[in-house]
Amino acid sequence: MKHSFIDKYSKLNSTVHRLDPRIKLLMTFLGIIIIVSEPPGKILPFAFYGVAVLILMLLSRIPLGFIIKRFLILSPFILMAALFFPVSLWLTNDEQIVNLQHPAFKVALSIFLKAGLSVILLILLISTDKFHNLLLGLRKLKMPKLIGVIAALMYRYVFILSDEALKTKRARESRTPGKLKVNKMKVFSNQMAMIFLRSWERSKIIYHSMLSRGFNGEFPVMQKLAMNRIDVVFFVCFLTAFLAVRFLITPLT
Amino acid sequence: MHIADGIIDARIAIAANAVAVAAIYVSGRKTTIEEIPKMGITGAALFVASLVHIPFAGTSVHPGLYGLVGIILGKRAFPVIFTVVLFQSMIFQHGGLLSVGINSINMGAGAFAAWLIWRQQALPEYLRAVFAGFIGIIIPVLLMATEFQLSGYGRGILYLFSIYILAAVVEGVVTLSVVKFFRRIKSDILT
Structure with missing residues (x-):
């Protein structure tokens, strides 16, 4: 994508x-x-x-x-x-x-x-x-370390989330094509929660793979x-x- | 809800950045490595949610989700909200760079208040969820109105911001719906 x-x-x-x-x-x-x-x-x-x-x-x-x-x-x-x-x-x-x-x-x-x-x-x-x-x-300007880690992960997770959002949207549209006529708010909330849960599961898998490869909260960069x-x-x-x-x-x- | 640079008094905006840095250290103290992915993905969701528009009463609103973030992350919400506000400011210019502190304090206070309400186990869950979503919008709006007043806008700003009551009600309903869904599918995500 x-x-x-x-x-x-x-x-x-x-x-x-x-x-x-x-x-x-x-x-x-x-x-x-x-x-x-x-x-x-x-x-x-x-x-x-x-x-x-x-x-x-x-x-x-x-x-x-x-x-x-x-x-x-x-x-x-x-x-x-x-x-x-x-x-x-x-x-x-x-x-x-x-x-x-x-x-x-x-x-x-x-x-x-x-x-x-x-x-x-x-x-x-x-x-x-x-x-x-x-x-x-x-980070070099001494941004708090925690913010640096959240920012770095968040930046990557946004793409996971937008991928999941697209998949969920397609799945919903394939079942109920066109404009929703009933329960808009409920469908929207459930869809949002589903996207979040799927992305969370996926992000956990990614994070555990990172941990198994030695990730310790630092993002070492070659670039000087x-x-x-x-x-x-x-x-x-x-x-x-x-x-x-x-x-x-x-x-x- | 994002205050751009130059809208409120520069001194307030600068002071808020110092308060925000202190709040990051206090709320982020002793964060374990296991908590990080949840914080990252919640931040990403909050960031993306601001781009989603729900059709409502002939117009469209976007979910704030500060109440929900409070429910999911509890006291760890502030560093996440700060990062999201920073991203929104840099990438989409929603809210200013100098105003990152003031915006994150406003929204972080909403999430914190929502968390405090969510922890009141004596109340039924549906009530806590609706109220957490509602207060997650109302607290930032009240803080914002105070900051505008301190910058010389006068009391009239409260009348202008009263429109947010409607958004807070929608937020309460969305929060309840999402909490019910989480309770059914994955209960352990709720703090």
């Missing part, structure tokens, strides 16, 4: 793809912290962040259409969360919000821009490296992560640009 919903463009070869996964994770994490720490209601600084992110997008060679499409899928949720701000204030009756000139809408726009740029940084992160490399990067000068220069440039916007441009706006 092919499962290509994870890290679709991770095999491209670009400057951003070649960066150490730890650098990419740190850049994304720190970049998001800087963006979300912008005071509410500031709009102009996001134009500068936007330019920096656009440069990253172009350097990564990921088709812009893909990033825009992915962003558009997520944007209604972000927009809704941003609009919660004026709507919630209106419902609270603390504020009389009657037109779009109200400062609450400016805050909502800044929330939308913060969340939107953070989402684009995350899309870039997952599209510019293989997922297991990012997991390795997280090595940071080079380009990684450091890239990281410093990215961070300096973001910090400059945050501490030099934002106070002026």
Whole structure:
């Protein structure tokens, strides 16, 4: 079976793809912290962040259409969360919000821009490296060991689960083809429980085979992560640009 | 239910990450190697469940399953939920990377409350299952409403989030149905 919903463009070869996964994770994490720490209601600084992110997008060679499409899928949720701000204030009756000139809408726009740029940084992160490399990067960045083990197993078990889900769905459809008319909730719950049980049994067999081959909770990897000068220069440039916007441009706006 | 980055105050999101790391150590202490596959597959199920949509009342909802995770994993639920939230954030951008801490605390608290209810052996099983599923959604929603209020959204956010009561009822029914199925087929999976 092919499962290509994870890290679709991770095999491209670009400057951003070649960066150490730890650098990419740190850049994304720190970049998001800087963006979300912008005071509410500031709009102009996001134009500068936007330019920096656009440069990253172009350097990564990921088709812009893909990033825009992915962003558009997520944007209604972000927009809704941003609009919660004026709507919630209106419902609270603390504020009389009657037109779009109200400062609450400016805050909502800044929330939308913060969340939107953070989402684009995350899309870039997952599209510019293989997922297991990012997991390795997280482990090297001292992620708790237990999380590392759960993550590594979970990543593999997702495929077991989707295989079992497909089989169960086919089996159900072969017996009751078409749209379900009765007991939708019960059929759905039983199907879900069945998929879980089958996958659990299969995952136990796999896990016991791993134990019998000496698995002790560690995932030894041959791959060595090595940071080079380009990684450091890239990281410093990215961070300096973001910090400059945050501490030099934002106070002026 | 996943809070994206930038939606709530940055200080709350950063502090929540520190709390989440502490919670991982507390809830994951003395995890045995035998517990790992159950945690892995439950995590995978939770991850996949967020992509499944059930047609409901003219729209569609996706199961949260936090109550069910609490019932299956008990106190080990938190590290699993943290990992799932991290995955969802990185792979599907559901919820932010900086918000992994706050999202996992919200959902982890739901699973923990569900586990506490599930352990009340004096109550009939069907009631415990429904209530665990229900509370597994309500607790995260209440926490989320508090976090939004602390970020300046006002009390009105509670009215907006009241829609989740409906989702919590659906979750209660799904949890009951799944628990009944497990009891019939494989009873030992329930903690």
